[in-house]
Amino acid sequence: MAVTKPVISFWFEFASTYSYLTAMRIEALAESRGVGLKWRPFLLGPIFAAQGWTTSPFNIYPAKGSYMWRDLERQAELLSLPLAQPDPFPQNGLKAARIAEYLRQGEWCAPFVRAVFHAEFGEGRDISDPELLAAVLIDIGAPAKDVMTAVETQSVKDRLREAVGEAQGLGIFGAPSFVTEDGELFWGNDRLEQALDWAVRHHGD
């Protein structure tokens, strides 16, 4: 009998501030609980557009937005993470998401995702810039040129588009979100611990 370990899917959007907090802590936490990770980049833009939003709800609702930035400062401090607000916000994470989708089953995905989030919210840099993304790939030892070419193909674009549809089908409406093997959905960096608990408790149900 094969012994398997529980797995959760981590759905993240590069423009999402709270996805940054999760991306920086999820690997160590999942490993300490014996839970495997599926990295699932997606885009909130089409999901927000479907409910009539053309930008981040943090921009549409100013009180919520200014609260979010203050809360993010507090959470980053608790996690000892650097924090810088990128301009513009939200950032266009389309290219980064395509790269993460292309890399997601390999060893470069996690370091790539972390490095992009660090550049964006740790240093306030513009992650829509292909040169920044190529430099990140080189830094982590990935074949930058091949990757940057591959992600312009229709098949990678299609895969990311399909991921957005899959997210919607799972009931996802924000990021970060976590989905366990039995389909249980958890939303928000604050729910990461509960998602991991659930994954362990219901594994093999």
Add this chain to the structure above:
Amino acid sequence: MAVTKPVISFWFEFASTYSYLTAMRIEALAESRGVGLKWRPFLLGPIFAAQGWTTSPFNIYPAKGSYMWRDLERQAELLSLPLAQPDPFPQNGLKAARIAEYLRQGEWCAPFVRAVFHAEFGEGRDISDPELLAAVLIDIGAPAKDVMTAVETQSVKDRLREAVGEAQGLGIFGAPSFVTEDGELFWGNDRLEQALDWAVRHHGD
């Protein structure tokens, strides 16, 4: 020199599902941390209306709404609280909020608030019903008839209206919210522990 203890303001809305979770656990938790509580009923209706919403965002955005009910089930189970969905949702909590505002500096406020939330989300009852509210007042030993008369006066109505304005001035956009003595705002049942930590750490700053 007078020794004072830290205090937080607990801003709650009777229609708010997560305010229920907080109301049932805040007193014991605050007491264990040596933090005093100010109970601050308010209404989200006018705040939501100011941003163009005419009902709960959980009704406007169905994916978010169905997630919320599932998440609430999980959180209620973790806290060993009963859960029943009131119909209609959101409930009209105007009368209950006026009563809580009228009682808020006295000994009956906390038991009244808890009993109303229990009726609404523990039993699924309609808290806009004056008979239910009067019965709750009788149950907790308050002078029900006097209270029900007093809350129809203009001065109590005005006090609740002013509380809504005060909440907006503090940057509050949802419930539950917590505000410490130095004006730090925390939103959501998930932030109660951090709000209490902050209140203790920054007391007398």
